[in-house]
Amino acid sequence: MSQPSTSTESQPAAPEEWAQLKRELPEWFRNAPFGIFIHWGAYSVPAWAEPIGALGTVKDPREWFTHNAYAEWYMNTIRIDGSPAQKHHQEVHGGVPYDELLDQWHAENFDPASWAELFKEAGADYVIPTTKHHDGIGLWDAPGTNGRNVVHRGPKQDLIGAIAGAVKEQGMHLGLYYSGGLDWHVRPFPPHISSDSVHDTDRPKDPGYAQYAYDHVADLIERYRPEILWNDIEWPDAGKHFGPGGLGTLFKEFYAACPTGVVNDRWGSTTHQDYGTSEYEAHKDAESFDAWENCRGIGFSFGYNQVEGTEQSLTGKQLARQLVDVVSRGGRFLLNVGPKADGTIPAIQRQSLTELGAWMAAGKQYLVGATPLDSAVAVPTDEPWIRWIDRGTEIVAFVDSLDESTTAIDLAPTGVRLEGATVEGSGATVTYDGGKLHVQLLADRVGPAVIRIPRT
Incomplete structure (x- = not known):
């Protein structure tokens, strides 16, 4: 297993230190009503989850985690004893270790130019691919991973570099998702069965992991110059400072490298954010922020889920309504695409995006710069x-x-x-x-x- 580099303990930053980072939203982001999210990983090989409903509509936490509708949470769900995903993994995949799925992921039909063209035609202003999800697998040559990334295994190419180049070629803005809050490989806590476990008791908070995550995001900024940093879950508590390897320092370095950049709100409630994020029907309190974004998949999952069909998926008409509803309330809409393991966009998702694009050809101009x-x-x-x-x-x-x-x-x-x-x-x-x-x-x-x- 790869080991994070170590850092020394630092005191958490005071509120006034975080306040110095507050800034005006860049004009491009104020005028960007629609973005595309991409969840693609080793979890796209099994591509399996139970489509029990949208996040926020299943009220019992134990039921949500045991029957998780998110295919990208496969590594967690198969570790929950008695879960249908665990049974499926045993019957279909022989119960192999999760990392064998990485070696089965080849992305042989990956065509980033065609992805970017589809997203542009759908009316997207920005695109945010996942660089490392909670399974800890980097979609670039992530430092400190000792080869547990897609450059050395599985697809054996820099997927983020390819996507970034294609997105910028189409004139769209690049964002990058990173899971700073969880890494089930370098910090293998027990499987999550509650929200408290995810956001507090079973997430890494130590200085070593804080430095590990810092090194990753700093490397992403240096390599790809994103204009959005979209962190997920939290940031390790030991890294919430302005010293070397600290989150405050990371933000400063990001804004220096990308003056038109923005960061989301999932770094910890006591830190800094430029805008809030809701997710499906959850985290609705974020929609009271001055700037906010709602994210969701075309179906109930972010990662591709072969179990989902048209009955779980939004049509282009429904996506247009969702987009308009969000913008009419002062937000922007981040719609997820979950490619198959081979790199193709599933037909249902492609059709919905194409239908949405047909509406956006005339309708989008009235969403740009709109206010409630x-x-x-x-x-x-x-x-x-x-x-x-x-x-x-x-x-x-x-x-x-x-x-x-x-x-x-x-x-x-x-x-x-x-x-x-x-x-x-x-x-x-x-x-x-x-x-x-x-x-x-x-x-x-x-x-x-x-x-x-x-x-x-």
Whole structure:
């Protein structure tokens, strides 16, 4: 097993030290409503989880962890005695050690240029691949891993370098995900069966692991110059300082190397963040931040799950509604793609992204730089499905129907010129009569109709 380098104990930074890192959001991020997440790893070989529901909807923690819907948590779930994943791993994979899955992962059909082209066509502003998930396997030649990474085993290539180059070639912004909070290889705690275990009692907090994680992220910054650092779970407590190898120092180095960079909120509640992150139906408190992002998969898993089908997956229309809903409430949407082990994007995911792109071709421009609309002007509803945004000189209504038989909808916001309303694209027609705007939804719409209404 690889051993983290050691560091000396330092005192945790005081709140005023973290406060010195506060800064304005860069313009590009303020105007970036949509990003793509990528979860790809040795867990993509078995590609198996129970699709029991979205995170935040399964209330019993023991049930969630024992029947985990996240395929990328396979290494943890198969260690829980009596779990269906453990039984599946024994029956299908002979109970082999997890690292043998790394050697079975070949990525033989990996085409990063085609990935980036698909993401661009779907309307993405930024792309965030996973560099190291909780299983501890680096998707680049991570320092200190003693060859337990994809350059030396499995795919035998720098996957992050290939993705980063393709993303930048398409003019999108690069972010990088890193699991600083957990590493089941270098710090093999018992399997997690509770949220407290994940976020506190069974996560590494020691100086050696803090230095190990610091060295990784510093290397990622130096090699790939990301504009987003997306940490997960937490940061080892012993590293929450501004000394050598400390998180505060890491942030300073990141901002110096990437002046337009931002960091998320999963480094520890007492540290620093530029924006908050919710996940499916969980961590909703983050949506009260001035800047926030909601992340989720097309299905219930981030890593590819061969058990999922169309019944667990969002269509392009549904993705467009999710995106609009998030932006109308002041957030941005980070949608995950989980490639197969061979490097291909599953057909269901590709179709949903293509459908979303068809809507984004006309609709995205009205999400860029948008702000939530004052409720005194109009309020959102779910049936009919209506979301509102404010664009200064105009307001925009995004109108759809969850009940496909409902096609005629009336709008009556205040303080605007309803008679000047227009439709962007071909999702509906509008007429003005008697102080109301009559919207006729068209059956062939590819997502919510976009109704522009000028202010008085």
